Amino acid sequence: MQKRTLSFWEIWNMSFGFLGIQFGFALQNANTSRIFETLGANVEDIPILWIAAPVTGLVVQPIVGYFSDRTWTRLGRRRPYFLIGAILSSIALFIMPNSPTLWVAAGTLWIMDASINISMEPFRAFVGDNLHERQRTLGFAMQSFFIGIGAVVGSLLPYMFSNWIGLSNTAPEGIIPDSVKWSFYVGGVVFFFAVLWTVVKSREYSPEQLAAFEKAHQKAHPERVEVVDKESNINTQFISGVVMAVIGLGVSAIVYFRDLTKELYILFIGLLIIGVLFMLVSQLRKKEVRNGFTIIITDMLNMPATMKQLAWVQFFSWFALFSMWIYTTQAVTGHVFGTRDTTSELYNDAADWVTVMFTVYNGVAAAVAFLLPVLARRTSNKFTHLLALCFGGIGLISIYFLSSKVGLLLAMVGVGIAWASILSIPYAMLSGSLPSAKMGYYMGVFNFFIVIPQIVAATILGFLVKEFFNNEPIYALIIGGFAMILSGLLTLRVKTQKQINVTEQQ
Template sequence: MATSVAAPASTREKPRLSFWQIWNMSFGFLGIQFGFALQNANVSRIFETLGGTEIALYWLAAPLTGMLVQPIIGYMSDRTWSPKWGRRRPFFLVGAVLASFALLVMPNVTALWMAVGMLWIMDSSINISMEPFRALVGDLLPASQRTTGFAAQTFFIGIGAVVASSLPWMFTNWFDVPNTAPAGEIPPSVKYAFYIGGIVFFLAVLWTVIRTREYPPENLAEFEEEKRRTSGFLNGIRESFAGIAHMPKTMSQLAIVQFFSWLALFSMWIYTTPAVTSHIYHTSDATSKLYNEGADWVGICFAVYNGVSAIAALLLPAIARATSRRVTHLICLTAGGLGLISIYFIQDPNMLLLSMVGVGIAWASILSVPYAMLAGALPANKMGYYMGVFNFFIVIPQVVAGLILGFFTKTVFHGESVYTLVLGGCSMIIAGLLTLRVNDTDDIRLPEEQPTLDNPAYDSPMQTNPRV
């Protein structure tokens, strides 16, 4: 049976949810991160296997679509209500079906153009599921539990990514599945990893859909009238771009932080495989055993940083109580930046795991702290819409990464991908410094009756009541 949630008297008086209610509403992120982790750790490898050389440009297919998909999905979900399915859950389910299909197809592509097109479909579908999950935290949780909700999501993101990123290595080392293939073919270990990912994605999201209930609109008649006046795909597009001009101050300040944070992340996701294989394994031959050993080890490295993020997510509230959310984000991003920069100085593949510890600390903060700061600055009836618009500042750095990182790598760095990772590390540290400029009202210590992340009354995921 689904975990029911009684409707609150008003949006200002949402009841506190139990540990297991927060667990159930966040569990779908386990599957979502299976998809993202497989994509991030293996798509550049697939491009190189199929003969691609302009890797950063190929990655542009996904964010350009995401720039439209995310805010429109948020806009539409704000205006959706079904007594049976709720507001956000229909989008969870549709996105899960499409993303699972894309994950099953991706490792079977036979041409570069097919891989680029499937990345576009896969990334868009994953985002259809993901963005309403962010809004769900704002919908269901009171202010004192929102960072708990985002931290719980980050925990599942970490666990999902640890397993998904390790799958090709596991298949090869535990089950003797080959990790090499003839030129132009995807190795069997990668294929099986994507198959598992497609199944887990669907089942995890389905768990949240079945086990979570949403609050109905406070005034259904007003909701239906507003929906009648403002619904529609074209309205979604127009309002999405208009939203950039009317962002709350906190959101505009966080946008700059997000730009530099995600520019660093995309430099890592796009160039870690070529950087590690060439700088540490000293090969660029995608058909060689040594190259594929290096590519598999990148998956393990990505698993490590995601595992660290799952643990760090549980520690963030304590750090923030001792300092502030802004200082917490600065510390975490600095650790991540130093982790990326350190790869330049490494020759032993095992030492990369230490670099990934710093990246994992940053990743935990990136996935929770900005959203916790943002949620308190957004109107409740536009939570999904503004969370979608906020995605622009993930998409824009990915577009910039696709346009300029290839130039820097080939022309400025003379093909040495490891320097691109150093550039990403510097970008992440800049993002941390810019966090100190963010006007986060919830970071100001408020009276006891208004618990926040900085207030001792703030609860961590492990402190919630474990009753359903």
């Protein structure tokens, strides 16, 4: 009982929705800080304005993953979430550039990021559901290709509208330029119809078929199943909760009494809440209470070992990416071009060049998407990811030393190689360690290590830039570069581990 081998065009169709998702995501990443600054945000306040979106993602992703594992409709189990997220994201993309005030823009970002996650989170599980293990690397590479293409066009749109079509890239104080507005409008349309293509052109295996595949796979690989003692697991969950709660409460107290940056509360009060939830669920499990809440919280503890090791790799690589997305506009306009006047032509030309830079790194990612699996087969996934992340880290650090537009584009080549690897190699390494019955949930939890570094970047980087670097955002990019190189080194410690049968741990 095996999944059939899909044709190239079937994999193309099931991945095509990522073109729209990344189109919208690229517009958000390249232009949100610009919108915030135009609406009156100070440089040191911009990271905290991003914070609502990842906090929402922490809640949305495991819930969407959990329910998509258990959903079955005429559209399947993953595709309904693709469609719902696309509708909500498209609406948010139309609203974002018309925000009249800063708080409206921040709220729209919250809604938009949550909606993008509703569509995006099940796409990773979609590959695991539909493809045999031998085709999954190709499936993730195809997603990376569409991510790169969508991001290239999405990032370039404001520049295209202002330089090729003639729309204004400047506007009175507090008004978003027309080139940005029309970019978001096009993004909303592309997002919806690209995802709709995948919904219409793809098919899914039924729950019964997936269960049969998993049973056959476990029979063929009995050594991959490891049952963990339930009582010991409950005690570990309680102790882990106590540790997290104590750290969260203690650091929050230090922030309060020493009057440190208030954004730090978000990180450590969140840790306190997770600790309390761990302790609560451990007690419910002792009473044999089993429901969606206890399963979601418990499975966070019972991640496969490979996933735990990859979590550190993801954390530092995505921390670097968020430092770039949050601070590149301010670093390039201020450090390289020497202006912070958002109404000036020089500022807006520099901000437009940032969209070109983002276009380059996404274009490079699309170009090398199918080359990385070839290198991985000749060497290993670990070596390939290490090499790519080192290129990316060097690219970020080099921006400090550059003074020309061409040099900035060359720096983005390294970032593009890293981006292509980040979008494919970790998922290829992870997918074989996940039980198919919980593929969606664990892919959602794995996205924690995309969201958590965003929260850390938004809380810590603003504090560091303000307190230690005299509000010079270029240093945030340097920190991000070293973090990316560190994530590459951490890849070397990832080992293939036996799959944990978490069903037996509840």
